Amino acid sequence: MFYISPLKLFKNSIHIFDEEKEIEKLISNLKFIDDEKELLHYVFKKSEEDKMIQLSDVIAGLLGKYFDYIKGGSFIEIEKDIKKLKEHEIEYENLILLHKILKKSEDKCIGFLHNTCCIEEQKKISYIFEMLEEDLY
Structure with a gap:
């Protein structure tokens, strides 16, 4: 489950999730224990009341579109x-910046890049990194 993975993986973090009553109900029935101590390390908040959740939603939406593109495109199309994107300096630079963030996140902690991509999609992501490599650094 999307919500449970970070709770188990990052037990020393405070997790703030967008309010979803169904998910809240499911998670409230679970106990997260570390060294016999119950962890109470998550909250649900209304996104309208929390700017960081709103920002997170924007980033998640952007990444969702990125992964949809990867899923739908062939290696040749990508x-x-x-x-073609190299002809448009700002757009290309934004792609470079996105990949720098992804690379920095991966270098910091592989768990930050939790996703459900199949092997073919992972190969496409690696292929994009290879094409951008000279401009990433």
């Missing part, structure tokens, strides 16, 4: 699109 390569063609990136070559």
